[in-house]
Amino acid sequence: MGRDLNRRTFLAASAAAGSGGALAASAAPAAAAPARTPTAPAAPAPPAVAVPDLPVREAARHDPTEATLAEAVVLIRTGRLTSADLVQAYLDRIEKYDKTYQAYAEVTGKQALLAAYAADRANRGEDGKGGPLAGVPLCVKDNYFTKGVPTRANSFIFEDFVPVTDATAVARLKASGGILLGKGQMGPLATTRATTPNGMITTVNAWTPDNPLIDPGGSSTGPACAVAGRMASSSIGTQTGGSIVNPANRQNLTGLKPTMGRVSLNGVIPLSYTRDHCGPIARDAMDAAIMLTVMAGPDAEDPRTQGLPRLPHLVRAATPVVSSKGPKGKVRLRRPTRIGVPPGFTDGIARRSALLDTLADLPGVTLVEIRYPTDWSLLTGSAFNAARLSERAEPFRHWLREDLTKFGVSVLGWLQGLMLSGDEWITAQRAKHHLLRAVLDGPFDHCDVLLQTSPVPFDILGLPEIGFPIGFTAGMPTGAILGGAPYEEDRLLEVVAAYQAVTDWHRRRPADPALEPVKRVVRPLLNAVEAAASSA
Amino acid sequence: MDSDALDAYIRARLALAGVDIDQLPDVADPETGSPTRAVIMVALREFVATTPGALAEWTPPTGGVGGALGAAYAQQEAAPLAYPSITTAWTGEADR
Numbered sequence: 001m002g003r004d005l006n007r008r009t010f011l012a013a014s015a016a017a018g019s020g021g022a023l024a025a026s027a028a029p030a031a032a033a034p035a036r037t038p039t040a041p042a043a044p045a046p047p048a049v050a051v052p053d054l055p056v057r058e059a060a061r062h063d064p065t066e067a068t069l070a071e072a073v074v075l076i077r078t079g080r081l082t083s084a085d086l087v088q089a090y091l092d093r094i095e096k097y098d099k100t101y102q103a104y105a106e107v108t109g110k111q112a113l114l115a116a117y118a119a120d121r122a123n124r125g126e127d128g129k130g131g132p133l134a135g136v137p138l139c140v141k142d143n144y145f146t147k148g149v150p151t152r153a154n155s156f157i158f159e160d161f162v163p164v165t166d167a168t169a170v171a172r173l174k175a176s177g178g179i180l181l182g183k184g185q186m187g188p189l190a191t192t193r194a195t196t197p198n199g200m201i202t203t204v205n206a207w208t209p210d211n212p213l214i215d216p217g218g219s220s221t222g223p224a225c226a227v228a229g230r231m232a233s234s235s236i237g238t239q240t241g242g243s244i245v246n247p248a249n250r251q252n253l254t255g256l257k258p259t260m261g262r263v264s265l266n267g268v269i270p271l272s273y274t275r276d277h278c279g280p281i282a283r284d285a286m287d288a289a290i291m292l293t294v295m296a297g298p299d300a301e302d303p304r305t306q307g308l309p310r311l312p313h314l315v316r317a318a319t320p321v322v323s324s325k326g327p328k329g330k331v332r333l334r335r336p337t338r339i340g341v342p343p344g345f346t347d348g349i350a351r352r353s354a355l356l357d358t359l360a361d362l363p364g365v366t367l368v369e370i371r372y373p374t375d376w377s378l379l380t381g382s383a384f385n386a387a388r389l390s391e392r393a394e395p396f397r398h399w400l401r402e403d404l405t406k407f408g409v410s411v412l413g414w415l416q417g418l419m420l421s422g423d424e425w426i427t428a429q430r431a432k433h434h435l436l437r438a439v440l441d442g443p444f445d446h447c448d449v450l451l452q453t454s455p456v457p458f459d460i461l462g463l464p465e466i467g468f469p470i471g472f473t474a475g476m477p478t479g480a481i482l483g484g485a486p487y488e489e490d491r492l493l494e495v496v497a498a499y500q501a502v503t504d505w506h507r508r509r510p511a512d513p514a515l516e517p518v519k520r521v522v523r524p525l526l527n528a529v530e531a532a533a534s535s536a
Numbered sequence: 537m538d539s540d541a542l543d544a545y546i547r548a549r550l551a552l553a554g555v556d557i558d559q560l561p562d563v564a565d566p567e568t569g570s571p572t573r574a575v576i577m578v579a580l581r582e583f584v585a586t587t588p589g590a591l592a593e594w595t596p597p598t599g600g601v602g603g604a605l606g607a608a609y610a611q612q613e614a615a616p617l618a619y620p621s622i623t624t625a626w627t628g629e630a631d632r
Contacts, residue, residue: 156568198569260621274618308625374597383590386583397553404559409569411560415576416583418553419546424591429616434596436620440629462621486624527564528571529579 049132049176049293051077052315054286057507065089065230066509069136069287072233076123076134083116083123083135083179086233090137090181094231100209100513102194102202103225105142106150107182112137115179122177131177133294139226139235142183143190144170144278145267149180153269154188156197156406157399167267168302169236169278169295176294181232185222188410190238190271191535192526193218199409199526206251207476209513212523214476217247219536224251224281228510234282234291238268240275240388241536242455245467248281249479252469252508254496255281256288257455259487260462261308263292264299270395271536272388274429275459284506285468285496289318292489312490320501323363331501333364334494339482340370340447351471351478355499362498368447373438379431380457386416387428388460393417409525412532436461440485449491452481466492469505477505542581 051073060067060075064086067075075081091109098104119135121127140146143153145163152158166174174180185194185203193216194203205216206228216225220237224247227235237244239257248255256279263278270276280291293314299305316334323332339359346352359365378384393414399406400414407414439461443450452458458465464484471478484492500506526534537545550557560573596613598605617623624630 196569198565198567260619261625304619304622308622309630375594378590378594383587384594386587387591393553401554401556404555404557405561405565405568405570407570409571411570412576412579415550415555415557415580416587418549418555419580419584420588420591424588426616427591427594429618430596430614431594432620433617433623434614436617436624437614440624462619486621486630525566525569528569528575532579 049290049315051132051134051290052286052319063089065093067233068283069133069234069290072136073132073134076136083119083137084113086135087112087116087137087179087181090231090233093229094182096515097209097229097513098231101204101206101225101229101231103185103206103222103229103231104139104182105152105154105185105222108149108180109182111149112179112181119177119179131175133173133177133290135177135179136233137179137181138173139181139184139223139232140170140173141190141220141223141235141237142186143238143269143271144236145269146170146180146183149183151183151269153190154186154194154197155410156408157189157396158269159197163267165267168264168299170267172294172297173236173291178294182226183222184220184224184226184235184237187219187221187243187536188408188531189269190219190240190243190276191410191413192531193534194221195409195526195531197408197410199528199531201523201526205476207510209510210521212521215250217243217250218534219243220247220255220281224248224253224255227251227253227281227283230509234280234287236278236291236295237281238271239277239279239455239459239536240271241385241459243536244277244279244281245455245465245479245481248467249469249481250477252477252479252505252510253281253467254284254288254469254500254506255279255467256292256489256492257459257465258292258296258489259308259464259484261304262311262464262487262489263295264297264302264305266299266301270391272391273395274391275388275462277459277462285318285466285493285500286315288466289314289493309487312488314490314493317490317493318497320497327363330363331498333362333498336364336366337449337491337495338366338368338447339495340368340443340450342370342372342443342451342453345451345453349473349478351473352480355470355480358499358503359495362502364498365495370443370446370450373435373442375435375438376457379435380454380460384428384431385456385460387420387425389413389417390420390425391417409528409531410535412528413535416532432460439463444485448485448488449495450483452483455481458483462486464489464492466496468496468499469508470503471505472508537585539581542584543577546577546580546584
């Protein structure tokens, strides 16, 4: 990428801020109104993705719920598993364990089985041609429109909302052979960890099912728990303030938040227009690459997706490379990669030191200490982060006027958004531009990817991030976040794929919850101030 | 600003937006999770006292010793961008 070119960019805010994508909230949700067009648009053609013929681990051959998405596709494609059996296996686990996990807001079991039978017929060539996802079941966060399936975003506002269309990302997954197994629990309107609209904690961390106080990461809590608890092959979430990479880190998964515009936001209930991102929460880098490849691409319904650099070959990027020369048989980086390490990265987190040691041992990796730009703390801190709240208020003005109690425990953030003036919001957009230049001309002049101490700065800037497991601390998963330059998701996947080829943290699964009696656990309530403080 | 002035701003701003804070209860409602008006007013007061001012204080740094080139140049710096990463595609910076 030619970072030396075009150092200065031009005014874009007015056109971009006013353009599409934020279509959900202006329609009356209870009326099951279409997103924006009067008739459901045809599903966009999915980009081609070829799931590689990976070796399938023995554990996955014995228990299909153990399989990664890629392994499940291989098992189905080679006739060793049917989509129907896979869907049923997941439904069995949901039946057994979701009373404890509470990962699902809605399970679409019957429809999923019908879709699985159809996928199996297609995979056998009896009924068209099977898609690349071959009938693998997925959990979809409940803020994505799903045709004919309630989409409540865990809010009173949308409690009766049944969309007549799928979000573009959902449509693409379905068109590629993905099956909707259900809607994942989430924080109300994508704010906090998953709670009911009145703030009662629902979804637990799959690693501590008996202790709802342990943070499972928010707000894509349900999709993450569904994958970690082996109740879906993979999942999709949204991220405005860490809500893909945080639950991935907390529940031993790999979450990939792509660059702004990579995935259409059409049909996603907005939280903050300029910061909402769609992406997969998956079991490993390969699964994340497959999911993002299917979801990504230009969409006529979202101008933010137009005119962007082509999607890199993410599946190739997620395929580890083994040296044929030099230290033979040793995993190396696909290309020489400078990994930036920011100040304070290892402070108080022992696993991060071990991560750096492992990365440093990979041929092709150079670790580089970087300095944050001047004003980094100010421009990524609480005040500038709060500028997003204006974007929260605007599309929900109708309900803010109609009935504040519909916002339940989350109302504070929406009211805070009304307190900022237009010039202050514009200042925050100017600061974004300044900070992006400072990051691209500063740290990214010295590194290709940059480890993060918080997901928020790259959410503000719309830059890609991947969260991945790096071990355990006192029995709980510990993760790291790696950030990249614009549209360089492949760089992130290359690093994580190599790391996952020499470690096995990502293959570890939590023990199943106790079955009988289902332990009665008091689920605490978040209050409004706590909800605002922990909001995405 | 003192609390009365902050309260006046908050109430005026809500009224201009057509939002009636009296929709919120006097006593926290566990069924809806709605906080009380008093809790909301305290939180909004704190927000207004800290956030708008911090945003309004900032201007992009300008050249010259100690930023001596000043406001006339600062207004030319870093044009506001709602989607800054996308603009790297417009300019070719992110092309391969």
